[in-house]
Amino acid sequence: MSVASVTLDSNRGRDRTDARNDALFRWALRFCALLVLAALLGAALSTLWGGREVLFGDGWRFLTSAQWNPVENRYGAWAPIYGTLVTSLIAIVIAVPLSFGIALFLTEIAPAWLRAPIGTGIELLAAIPSIIYGMWGLFVFVPFMAAHVDPLLDASLGRLPWIGTLFQGPPLGLGLLTAGIVLAVMIVPFISSVMREVFQTVPVRLKESAYALGSTTWEVAWDIVLPYTRQAVIGGIFLGLGRALGETMAVTFVLGNAYGLTASLLMPGTSISSSIANEFNEAAGLHRSALIALGFLLFVVTFIVLLIARWMLRSLQRKAGKA
Amino acid sequence: MQILSKLAFALGLGVAGLSGSAMAADVSGAGSSFVYPVLSKWSASFAEKTGNHVNYQSIGSGGGIAQIKAGTVDFGASDKPLDAAELKEFGLGQFPVVIGGIVPVYNIEGIEPGKLVLDGDVLARIFLGKISNWNDAAIAKLNPGLKLPTGQITVVHRADGSGTTFNFTNYLSKVSPEWKAAVGEGTAVQWPTGVGGKGNEGISAYIGQIKNSIGYAEYAYALKNHIGYALLTNANGKTVKPGNASFQAAAAGADWAHAQDFNLIMTNAPGDEAWPITATTWAIMYKQPKNAANSAVVFDFFRWSLTHGQAQAQELDYVALPDALTQKIEAYWQAQFKH
Numbered sequence: 119m120s121v122a123s124v125t126l127d128s129n130r131g132r133d134r135t136d137a138r139n140d141a142l143f144r145w146a147l148r149f150c151a152l153l154v155l156a157a158l159l160g161a162a163l164s165t166l167w168g169g170r171e172v173l174f175g176d177g178w179r180f181l182t183s184a185q186w187n188p189v190e191n192r193y194g195a196w197a198p199i200y201g202t203l204v205t206s207l208i209a210i211v212i213a214v215p216l217s218f219g220i221a222l223f224l225t226e227i228a229p230a231w232l233r234a235p236i237g238t239g240i241e242l243l244a245a246i247p248s249i250i251y252g253m254w255g256l257f258v259f260v261p262f263m264a265a266h267v268d269p270l271l272d273a274s275l276g277r278l279p280w281i282g283t284l285f286q287g288p289p290l291g292l293g294l295l296t297a298g299i300v301l302a303v304m305i306v307p308f309i310s311s312v313m314r315e316v317f318q319t320v321p322v323r324l325k326e327s328a329y330a331l332g333s334t335t336w337e338v339a340w341d342i343v344l345p346y347t348r349q350a351v352i353g354g355i356f357l358g359l360g361r362a363l364g365e366t367m368a369v370t371f372v373l374g375n376a377y378g379l380t381a382s383l384l385m386p387g388t389s390i391s392s393s394i395a396n397e398f399n400e401a402a403g404l405h406r407s408a409l410i411a412l413g414f415l416l417f418v419v420t421f422i423v424l425l426i427a428r429w430m431l432r433s434l435q436r437k438a439g440k441a
Numbered sequence: 442m443q444i445l446s447k448l449a450f451a452l453g454l455g456v457a458g459l460s461g462s463a464m465a466a467d468v469s470g471a472g473s474s475f476v477y478p479v480l481s482k483w484s485a486s487f488a489e490k491t492g493n494h495v496n497y498q499s500i501g502s503g504g505g506i507a508q509i510k511a512g513t514v515d516f517g518a519s520d521k522p523l524d525a526a527e528l529k530e531f532g533l534g535q536f537p538v539v540i541g542g543i544v545p546v547y548n549i550e551g552i553e554p555g556k557l558v559l560d561g562d563v564l565a566r567i568f569l570g571k572i573s574n575w576n577d578a579a580i581a582k583l584n585p586g587l588k589l590p591t592g593q594i595t596v597v598h599r600a601d602g603s604g605t606t607f608n609f610t611n612y613l614s615k616v617s618p619e620w621k622a623a624v625g626e627g628t629a630v631q632w633p634t635g636v637g638g639k640g641n642e643g644i645s646a647y648i649g650q651i652k653n654s655i656g657y658a659e660y661a662y663a664l665k666n667h668i669g670y671a672l673l674t675n676a677n678g679k680t681v682k683p684g685n686a687s688f689q690a691a692a693a694g695a696d697w698a699h700a701q702d703f704n705l706i707m708t709n710a711p712g713d714e715a716w717p718i719t720a721t722t723w724a725i726m727y728k729q730p731k732n733a734a735n736s737a738v739v740f741d742f743f744r745w746s747l748t749h750g751q752a753q754a755q756e757l758d759y760v761a762l763p764d765a766l767t768q769k770i771e772a773y774w775q776a777q778f779k780h
Contacts, residue, residue, distance in 0.1 A: 186631060187631040188602075188627050188630060188631070189627045189630050189631065256650075257646070264651070288593050290595060290636060292636055292651075370600070371639070371643075374636040374637065375636065376634075376637055377631065386635075386636040386637070392600075396600040396637070397600075397601060397602050399500065399504060399601060399602060400503040400603060400629065401602060402503045402506070405629070
């Protein structure tokens with residue numbers, strides 16, 4: 119027995135355990151990833167199954183009807199879908215420029231000592247539970263909207279042709295616009311922290327070259343930082359949009375929970391998730407089926423929105439490639 | 442010092458409860474959130490007296506009915522009675538346990554609680570959106586001494602399914618054919634107008650914040666939150682104030698003698714004193730229970746509650762069942778349930 123053969127033997131043993139451990143690790147990882155898929159598929163299929171009575175019984179009428187009548191057991195999902203899309207759209211329109219500004223300020227303009235506290239502050243905002251946003255919305259923001267913003271909008275923008283119909287109505291304080299603004303406050307932390315992270319990855323050399331060529335800060339941000347990080351920025355926006363589409367508690371408090379379809383953003387509406395949260399407790403039979411079907415529709419809506427995001431990203435990349 | 446002695450007292454009770462636990466049973470119920478406060482208070486006192494624990498989960502009337510039908514609880518509680526066919530199919534029986542009143546609540550500047558008078562027809566037209574301003578002639582006619590403002594009415598209703606909504610819409614359906622045809626009754630309905638608040642808290646928050654609004658809530662809730670509540674003109678054409686007396690008058694005046702399985706909604710009850718939107722909650726139990734021992738404990742619990750628990754109910758602004766009704770319930774137990 120020489121020393122060399124002993125080490126060789128033990129090496130061979132190590133190889134074997136290494137290979138086994140590697141395989142185990144790979145299987146564990148695969149299991150983790152598959153668990154996500156299984157959970158997603160399970161949730162989608164069980165909502166589809168739970169809502170089958172309405173989805174297959176009523177078909178398209180369930181999607182296009184704005185009626186929601188528990189007394190006569192006739193249900194249509196259009197009002198909640200409309201409310202979900204409109205509030206999320208308002209939230210994105212407000213939150214994206216705001217988050218862009220925050221992230222840009224933190225990475226380009228803010229002095230170093232200010233970056234950490236503001237950054238932490240934003241992350242803390244993301245940790246506030248949605249019920250707190252809902253209560254703040256109901257007790258603080260709704261009265262403010264009713265007393266100051268709604269009458270002002272009604273008297274100014276509400277008088278204009280065309281877009282006027284968006285801003286007419288009694289000063290309730292509740293409604294699609296209020297819900298959209300509260301949602302915007304809720305998703306700003308998500309979008310801005312993603313943007314901040316990726317803006318930091320832009321090579322200093324690129325930015326300094328642009329500054330050296332005489333670019334303003336805005337030009338650097340718009341022409342260098344944003345194109346360089348576009349993909350991640352859009353990812354961050356859709357992370358926020360995903361949260362806005364599914365947000366329940368905060369929206370339930372300030373949306374007004376009414377099934378009517380109105381053009382005005384100052385009027386109350388309803389959303390998919392708040393309808394489910396409100397009515398599930400006392401719903402039985404077809405009513406329950408309709409609510410579960412709404413849950414399935416939220417999957418579908420979110421999926422379509424993500425598809426659009428992918429498509430937008432691809433067309434952007436193609437354009438960038440041509441340029 | 443007082444707290445300490447209370448604590449010692451509670452501990453002593455706990456020990457007593459433990460020592461007597463050889464006979465103690467844990468029974469469970471589920472359903473209506475309307476009765477949850479009073480049921481939990483009764484259950485605590487009942488546990489002190491007997492060592493038997495009644496666990497009640499306030500999951501909503503629909504949930505309570507589903508749970509008792511599945512046999513997972515010893516009793517269910519619902520704000521809406523089951524009809525004879527459904528009771529028979531599942532071998533169930535039902536009886537009322539406590540009474541409460543529902544009042545129209547409002548926020549109109551300069552009008553104190555209990556000053557506004559409405560009747561069923563006007564109330565229905567307001568909730569239909571047909572009467573949309575407080576200066577409407579129909580409201581003025583009912584309130585000759587009151588200076589009503591010119592202001593658009595905002596209707597506030599419950600967004601969640603609830604027994605309160607069921608009783609309120611049941612009343613509107615009884616007094617207004619127009620309401621019955623356009624909306625109907627149910628724990629949730631298709632509201633023609635207004636905004637929806639979640640729970641009694643949501644209603645009181647919206648009423649507090651939206652000027653010129655009107656909604657409906659349990660009387661106890663309106664009192665506690667100092668919201669304006671309206672007087673109503675009842676079935677006999679008399680204007681009545683909400684309160685213990687008028688709720689009990691409605692319960693006493695209702696025609697229980699002809700109501701099989703107590704299947705009777707007390708809204709729009711006859712009687713000069715009767716409050717028109719009085720509601721009750723039914724306990725639902727198996728006539729031939731699988732677990733007879735638990736079922737016996739539940740009967741003990743309700744027997745004790747209907748006799749000794751009524752003072753506690755009144756503290757929480759519920760109303761005791763009239764004696765005549767309690768006797769009928771006792772007779773129903775003897776006749777229908779296997780003990």
